Amino acid sequence: MKVLENLSRRGFKPFFAESAEEVIQIIRQNVPAGSTIGFGGSQTCEALQVPQRLKALGYVCNHQLTSDLSWEALCQSNRFVDYYITSTNALTEDGQLVNTDGRSNRVSAMCYGPKKLFVVAGRNKICKDLPAAFERIEKVAAPLNAKRLNKKTPCAVTGKCEKCFSKDTICKATLILHNPTSTMEVFVIIVNRDLGF
Numbered sequence: 001m002k003v004l005e006n007l008s009r010r011g012f013k014p015f016f017a018e019s020a021e022e023v024i025q026i027i028r029q030n031v032p033a034g035s036t037i038g039f040g041g042s043q044t045c046e047a048l049q050v051p052q053r054l055k056a057l058g059y060v061c062n063h064q065l066t067s068d069l070s071w072e073a074l075c076q077s078n079r080f081v082d083y084y085i086t087s088t089n090a091l092t093e094d095g096q097l098v099n100t101d102g103r104s105n106r107v108s109a110m111c112y113g114p115k116k117l118f119v120v121a122g123r124n125k126i127c128k129d130l131p132a133a134f135e136r137i138e139k140v141a142a143p144l145n146a147k148r149l150n151k152k153t154p155c156a157v158t159g160k161c162e163k164c165f166s167k168d169t170i171c172k173a174t175l176i177l178h179n180p181t182s183t184m185e186v187f188v189i190i191v192n193r194d195l196g197f
Helices: 001-009 020-030 041-047 049-054 069-081 107-110 130-148 154-158
Strands: 013-017 037-039 058-061 082-086 090-091 098-100 118-122 175-176 185-191
Touching: 001 013, 013 020, 013 154, 020 049, 020 082, 020 118, 020 185, 037 049, 037 118, 041 049, 049 058, 049 090, 058 069, 069 107, 082 107, 090 130, 098 130, 107 118, 107 175, 130 154
Parallel strands: 013 185, 037 058, 037 082, 082 118, 118 185
Antiparallel strands: 090 098, 098 175
């Protein structure tokens, strides 16, 4: 897979997984037992039951499905974790990760803070290039996430970006990771399934 070669060339640590079990195995090999792991909002990780599987193995998972903390408290706690797991809105064939957020808790963690970042992405997130990645965000990721989160945005109704100025927009900050930032290791695990938005 060419994208794996390009991710490696850029300094990412790429993996290809066929199952949730393989994803968990990669994470366990790189995160000490009992560690606290932060999570970004990821339908991919939820579909694979990553938080629940890791919690069952003794990890402390800062995720709404596995913690009694409020969403605000989870976001605050995740600012100081050494390990963080999320997905990506798009992954270009030449190995760049493209993400757009409203709150920006996810994109901020993806570029600064954790020692190790794990990006778990379905094969459907792979795009030809940056223009295709932005198109995917505008036509797929943002509208579906806005609808899922009950946001009052035009895209939640029309299913495509309307370049709105709604205060409810989830398109407030965009991050392109051309390479891992200087402070962290970034593991990109591509799963051989269509997952998430």
